[in-house]
Amino acid sequence: MIGAQARAQLESCLALLRDRRDAAAGRREIAEIVRDVLNSLQGDISARDIRLCEELESLAQYIQEAKNEIAALRPDEISQQHIPSATDELDAIVAATEEATGTILDCTETVEEVAKGLDQENAKKLEDAVTRVYEACNFQDITGQRITKVVKTLKHIEERVNFVVSALGHEPANGAERKPGKAGEQAAPAQDDAALLNGPQLPDNAFSQEDIDALLAD
Amino acid sequence: MAIDKNMQILIVDDYKTMLRIVRNLLKQLGFENVDEATDGSAALQKLREKSYGLVISDWNMEPMTGLQLLREVRSDDELKEMPFIMVTAESKSENVVAAKEAGVSNYIVKPFNAETLKSKISSVLGDF
Structure with a gap:
């Protein structure tokens, strides 16, 4: 059993470790503390205590190795470069499709006006074609909402990466403070209704118009 | 009952492109008096x-x-009878149920076509 003096010494060292957890004590520091504890035990140490100390040292080494491996991955780059770059690209897609859709609608409205001056048969043909173009332009809204979902996922990954980096003793990347771009802007969820803001579903998960009609008719 | 095509219709969407598409489709259906808003409060x-x-x-x-707009409309004595069609990409059953419970008149899932818009308006307002 550990004596009272040794116990007090051990508790003091553990308190020091706990106080320093934000500073992420390195393997060497932890090993020094363990060594101090061992030196203070003055002969009243058991085989079980030695195993415990070895486990502690092994754990400290494991933490240090994990830190080195994560540092080698350069997690700051993920939040400072890769994710902002990806969200910027996605913003650009939304902007480009919006602009292109605007141009398509401009042209379609012109066609619709010209069609009014044609004979009835040709006017009808053009009107039908114009209607199909309007219907097809729905894609821009759906595309924008799908991209917003992707950007939201990327932001979540960025937050988790920063959390891991912070837990291992590094400062979070500045990217964590970066405000989302246009595609990343989310409607402020209305408290209880937030769970209902899911955006477009993939075809296999989506309710069809027929399903919705049936549900409303119930 | 025949639809009064001179009625004022309010379309609400934060995507200007969608406002334009719905406005044009309504125009094709004979509705010229269309007003726009970009969120529920407006x-x-x-x-x-x-x-x-x-x-x-x-x-x-x-x-x-x-x-929220639908709930506000249904709780307002002056507006509670207002025909209200939801047009949205939210296509989960819980969304439809929530809208139904809030008193939606009909529900259209995006992307939609002109025929669907026409039939839903007809089911709410009467024959074209």
């Missing part, structure tokens, strides 16, 4: 200032969503 203000015969609203908008 729509509610317009509804309280002017007389409309139909609201066609998106769901996912800020600061006030289409569902």
Whole structure:
């Protein structure tokens, strides 16, 4: 059993470790503390205590190795470069499709006006074609909402990466403070209704118009 | 009952492209008096200032969503009978149920076609 003096010494060292957890004590520091504890035990140490100390040292080494491996991955780059770059690209897609859709609608409205001056048969043909173009332009809204979902996922990954980096003793990347771009802007969820803001579903998960009609008719 | 095509229709969506598409499709159906709002609170203000015969609203908008707008409309003595069609990409059953419980007149899932828009308006307002 550990004596009272040794116990007090051990508790003091553990308190020091706990106080320093934000500073992420390195393997060497932890090993020094363990060594101090061992030196203070003055002969009243058991085989079980030695195993415990070895486990502690092994754990400290494991933490240090994990830190080195994560540092080698350069997690700051993920939040400072890769994710902002990806969200910027996605913003650009939304902007480009919006602009292109605007141009398509401009042209379609012109066609619709010209069609009014044609004979009835040709006017009808053009009107039908114009209607199909309007219907097809729905894609821009759906595309924008799908991209917003992707950007939201990327932001979540960025937050988790920063959390891991912070837990291992590094400062979070500045990217964590970066405000989302246009595609990343989310409607402020209305408290209880937030769970209902899911955006477009993939075809296999989506309710069809027929399903919705049936549900409303119930 | 035949639809009054001179009625004022309010369309609500935060995507200007969608406002334009719905406006053009309504125009093809003979509705020329179409007004626009880009979120629920702006729509509610317009509804309280002017007389409309139909609201066609998106769901996912800020600061006030289409569902919140619907609830506001249904709880307002002056507006509670207003025909209200939700047009949205939110296509989960719980969304449809929530809208139904809030008193939606009909529900259209995006992307939609002109025939669907026409049939839903007809089911709410009468024959074309």
